[in-house]
Amino acid sequence: MVGSLDEEILRIRLIDSANEKLSELLKAFHHHFPCQLVHLFRYSIFDQRIDGIFSCDQGMIKAIPQWHDDARTIPFLYDALQLKKVVHLEGESFQIRLSSKYTLNEPVENMIVLPIIVNDVIVAFICAINTNFEFNNEMSRYLQGFGEQMKQLLHVEQVPSASRAVTLSEKELRVMQYTANGFTTKEIASFLNIAESTVKYFINNVMTKTSSRNRTEAVANLYRASLLI
Known part of the structure; x- marks a missing residue:
């Protein structure tokens, strides 16, 4: 899995458009970390606002600029973001706190929240719904590594x-x-x-x-x- 993901990262590195890079990275995430649906959001710690960027469903990208919310109104998501690390959510406690606003036609069994952190500030996050892989320490490291790759790919120029x-x-x-x-x-x-x-x-x-x-x-x-x- 790692080798083929590395090849995709190298391909995406050659793309000039930031939006195209984001969409290709989301497709790569969906492919290498199988899930029913994955969303990419911007995030502000200033006002706890989340803004939709893209979603990926079965390899198809859709822009979601109409999605705006205050993270504090979604307690399970807000708490996960405060940890500043990959978080896997499942079980009874998660189900009780799950906002109906973010449910699907099918039951939401689990969710992974992957923050994208720049200078110790969360600027965006990936939200993967109904994952089809085992979440363990090794997988957590892979996911964290993907987040780091994503951050680096969007800022490839050397900084004076x-x-x-x-x-x-x-x-x-x-x-x-x-x-x-x-x-x-x-x-x-x-x-x-x-x-x-x-x-x-x-x-x-x-x-x-x-x-x-x-x-x-x-x-x-x-x-x-x-x-x-």
């Missing part, structure tokens, strides 16, 4: 030493993640329930910290510094 020193607040990071995803200042203000002027203030701060001439250059510098996914 000055860029590594960039430190963003969680508010700045959240605003820039939305900016990188193509949302306008007005939309970001609405998502975060803050004023448009506050959004601009955060963006200007980041431009100063990254020595960028505009927000586009700031986003590029943050990708190089592995601060965005």
Whole structure:
């Protein structure tokens, strides 16, 4: 399993588009870690917001940008994310806490939550539903390794030493993640329930910290510094 996954990782490494890389990585996860359904979400520790990116069902990718939620309203998921490691959920306790919002037509027997961590901050996570493999310590290491590969593949450029020193607040990071995803200042203000002027203030701060001439250059510098996914 490891060899063939390594080959796929090498192939995906050659893809230029970040979104195409994400979709191919999700397909690879679904293939090598068999499950009924797998979702990829962005995550913010600032406001505990989760935003859908892609889902993969039987090898078919579907964009899920309409999926937005507060992780705190899904206790089993919120608790799993706080651990910052691969978590396997099953059993009676899991069933009791399972939100009907995230159930399928078929029963949800188990779930794996795999966080993607950059600079000790969870920026995204994979949620695999009804897995068809035994979860043990070895499998946990494989899954954790996949998460590391995923993070590295999205930030393959070498980072200048000055860029590594960039430190963003969680508010700045959240605003820039939305900016990188193509949302306008007005939309970001609405998502975060803050004023448009506050959004601009955060963006200007980041431009100063990254020595960028505009927000586009700031986003590029943050990708190089592995601060965005």
